[in-house]
Amino acid sequence: MYQEYFTEDHNIFRATVRKFVEKEIKPHIEEWEDEELFPVELYKKCADNGFTGLRYPVEYGGTPCDLFMHITYTEEMIGSGSVGLISGLGSYDIAMPPVLKMGTEEQKQKFLVPVLKGEKIAALGITEPNAGSDVANIRTRAVRDGDHYIVNGAKTFITSGCRANFITTAVRTGGPGHKGISLLMIDSSTPGFSVSKKIRKMGWCCSDTAELSFEDCRVPVENILGGEGMGFYGIMINFQTERLALTTMAVAVAELALAESIKYAQTREAFGKPLSGFQVTRHKLVDMATKVQVAKEYTYRVAAKMEAGQDVTREVSMAKNFACEVCDKVVYDAVQIHGGYGYAREYLVERLYRDSRILSIGGGTTEIMKEIISKVS
Template sequence: MANLHAHYFGETQNLVRNTVRRFVDQHIIEHINDWEEANEFPRELYSTAGEAGILGIGHAEEYGGSGGDIFCKVAASEELMRSTSGGLVASLGSIDIGLPPIAKWGSKTLKEKVIPKVISGEKIIALAITEPSGGSDVANIKTRAVKDGDHYIVNGSKTFITSGHRADYYTVAVRTGGDGYGGISLLLIERDTPGFSRGKNLKKTGWWASDTAELFFDDVRVPAENLIGPENSGFIAIMSNFEMERLSLCVMANMTAELALEESLKYVKERSAFGRPIGKFQVTKHKLAEMATALEASKTFTYSLAAAMQEGKSVIKEISMAKNFATQTSDKITYDAVQIFGGMGYMRESKVERLARDNRILSIGGGTYEIMNEVIAKQLGL
């Protein structure tokens, strides 16, 4: 079958793809089932990924990054997803939501201190926005930071934080001003700061291999020099990162769907019923045709937006549409894949079982399906 999307990936992007594919084959595939069952993967994988230049993709060479454009990130994400573990990909990928605000808005001192260590895999970074009182309502976060001389005193809590349990650095959204989006700032808070604690690793429906935690701040004294960007400008910094995060979730959803489709296409040739392979039944053939059609449409939409973002265009409305479309597509394809597999699709030894449960978070994380529709409606002038 012709690859209609090959023109998006040149020599550099294909080099990235091959590098990440080798990394997954050599360091992940053999162990992923055990890591899933253990609800974690070795911390050393960060440094191994750092040495391979994978964590640095899309980050400035000035601080040890590998450089590369948006399609380098897409290629890397697609190959990491071939591990079949969305949780592992999300945890390794916390660099791409925790680090950009520092890279874009942080002081030179903060950049020099944090970026090289995170890119090398020596340190892990997490983004901490979601709170127990609400996730998608970023403008109304309650964790407060009060200025006290050359420090901020932070009180509050966060929840559902990816890499939250074992991160070393946390990019934390706090309220430094009045109500609403105008009173939010970002602070870098380090792991061992007195008064800062982490809850246990949260157990989830999917993403088992990922590390997810609650965070607690009890009179945590944070140096004022750890402020990321100007005070009360944190909402802008958070929003500026959302387009890339939502693109990443589109890629994860498309790859989840693609892997489920691939597994289904293999299975229908191997599994027989009533004396013939189940792939010979019209109901199965048509189901697979519909799955393939929806996936092709979603990938085409996602790649077109990645190209627009690469050109510097704002795609606030369209990336929200694409995230909803990609996750609807992966919802349907993973559901249908389990149905095609029948009882085996409900067994933990089956890849489609993992893909189906990992998939469920994708329409929630990075802005829920409902919030995406609110964004789209607002952009339509409604």
């Protein structure tokens, strides 16, 4: 299926990721979810298997490939049943693109190379307690003092923030608005940096999410990416691929919830017959399958356009909203089909229901996507 998008190379890679998920993740995922953290060694294992750095240049330890290889990876990792895991492992993929696209050779060697080797952890620090969707309004300040910036402020909801070594941090070096924003690479060993809170969440439990504090952090001037005032640009260039990744996750979660529901409906009996024997259940499953199929087809189409170099700002926002809406409905129905068991921790659909809720909030909320769609013709 989908031969227009996936080749034999994708299929081989898919089998490799699936094997990894079966061996290295599935046997432990319940424990990691309960402990609210996956082991740090997993970063290295992923890097050693060539999963880290897909689409990054080979000279920095990456694997040049197309978007569909990335989609293949995401789809298979969602098979682990934990969206938090893939998001935690993937925090580098929102933190490192500005380093790759705007950084100097020295910055790439210092930050990108160890991250792609799985030796260091990277996080992206944009959101603040008082500025989420309104990125241009961030307040964390970086004031130049000789060959350092003195950074003061706070970030919140930072994926992998509790144990990141490098934080690609949005700071204000200039006046108000988006033109005053810069991106600064901050090493978590810098005095004055601290994790002020590990945030406990509804889902994405095994992925750590942090509130960060910067108090008179002295950061070398050479850690700025692309110069002062380039931060907003750096944040924006990343958004389309991040949104496509979240869209892919939403579709893959919905597909997994559907598969679980079909299996359950065929085995669970009520009133002397399997649930799938009731027309109302079959029709519910058909509606779920239809929604998943349409969302998947559109997501692949948008990815193909992106891969061809077309501007898909509008389409990717539409795809994200559509896929998240489909996912919300499908996981809701999946829990319903499972009855009381759908509400129990032992059943996968319970976690899929919780883990998917953030997809329409992170990377730009549904409302912000609509604003973008209404403005881009």
